Amino acid sequence: MAAPRVAIVGAGPAGAFAAAAIKRISGEAEIDLYERLPTPWGLLRAGVAPDHQEIKRLQDTFERQTLRRGCRFLGNVEVGVDVHHSELAELYSAVVYATGAQTDKSLGIPGEDLPGSWAATEFVAWYNGHPDFRGREFDLSARRAVVIGNGNVAADVIRVLTRDPDELARTDIADHALEALRASAIEEVVVLGRRGPAQAAFTSAELRELGRLDGVALHVDPEAAELDPVSAQWLAEEGTFTARKNVELLQGFAASPPNAGAPRRIELRFLTSPVEIRGDGRVEAVDVRRNELTRSDDGTLRARAVDGPVETIEAGLVLRSVGYRAVPLPDVPFDERSFVLPNEAGRALTPEGDPLPGVYAVGWIKRGPTGILGTNKRDAEETVARLAEDLREGRLHEPPADARERIDALLAERAPGAVSADGWRAIDALERERGRSAERPRVKLTTRDELTAAAAP
């Protein structure tokens, strides 16, 4: 089997796991990792919360299994802008899309777009120093913030909003965010969950962590922690280990008096949905309604609004965290209903549903925004098995002998600021060096200019 030439579009965890999986089946494979940003590893750098540094160690594995094994990093190059799918399709035997899910689901309620109402992921990208979000200005001058949603992104933003800034100062949080958080007036974060305590999407580790923050009182109303009959039955019959742990933890929080005298407070509310975000020119309040759970025909538990008064929660900041959504890619198929690149086990499908050998998907653009970091390893192995099968069966196109020279010439002309693996290592070394004197893991560079200057040979 001749070694393939593969372009991977997106150097986040899915792209990195895919590159590693290809190298495992074909050590001679020529792999180019295309990335829109000057830095690799996607959400590992720009998503994983700064107070979860241990997870960021995965970058050492990515480095070892990809860049150290000869994969090229082509950072600061945008596929669809600097270089096009048709060019990649000609100059590589396979193109693997690992572009993730780059936008957020909306709530579909009035006032969602008022200034002061943000997608939680914008806040995350900002505090993690993503260069495209450097200029966002989050107004943290109000006393109360509302976080809508109960998943891991919600847990991250709740911690960052309430944790003592001196603790965050020991992490790699972006300096501009640390400065803003030091001046923050937010004392209370109210968290809204559409469904009940048994259905909260937090992991029990995240929930436990929220209950252990120094200087933060976690408040759960005892009544809110009680299970309704539908949930009690669901938990007994179909509940996961995590769901049972979550209910135990929440009932424990409800039963213990919150940390008296703590300067900041988190309140977890369940069976509550926002119906409108209100304010004169900016967010001033969130109107919410109570829900009840019903079992739908397909067996899933759904939240349904109950009749009753609308309650108003005054707040100056709203972070919406109800899920990610992928965006269409130029010149490749996209399923507008399920928001993925249509595929069968990672091999792209035409709009007619026929296999499209040579084009693959991995990660969130393949399966939708579910799973955790390690999920992408198995996901990548599945996609790479399809690629290997197509290679074996002679279904992949043979790129011209001078393909690499042609791609390099094309990039030299169109993407003069491209960042190589060595360029990234120079950025990495400088950030760690800046961190050393401050006793932090790194101090991030947060603009494209700073990043590309640090990468320049």
Place this chain on the structure above:
Amino acid sequence: MTYVIVGSCIKDDSCIEVCPVDCIHPKPGARDFETAEQLYIDPEVCIDCDACVEACPVDAIFPEGELPEKFSYALELNGEFFAEQSTADRTAA
């Protein structure tokens, strides 16, 4: 003694691949794998060989005696995962 997996586990299955006694669960393909928030080590089976610690890319595994205070809950949690499973198996049988 046993080794213990803590909540920073990313469900990369490197530890499962190297475990000589197959004591890390749930495994990919198992019924409860996708919904599990992390992997767990069966304290009844673990032989303290350290192979998983070497394999874990995010340092989420500790020997029981070296478990940091903030993860102290995890010892009981790992055991409980398997205790529940055996109860479920007995109930199903």
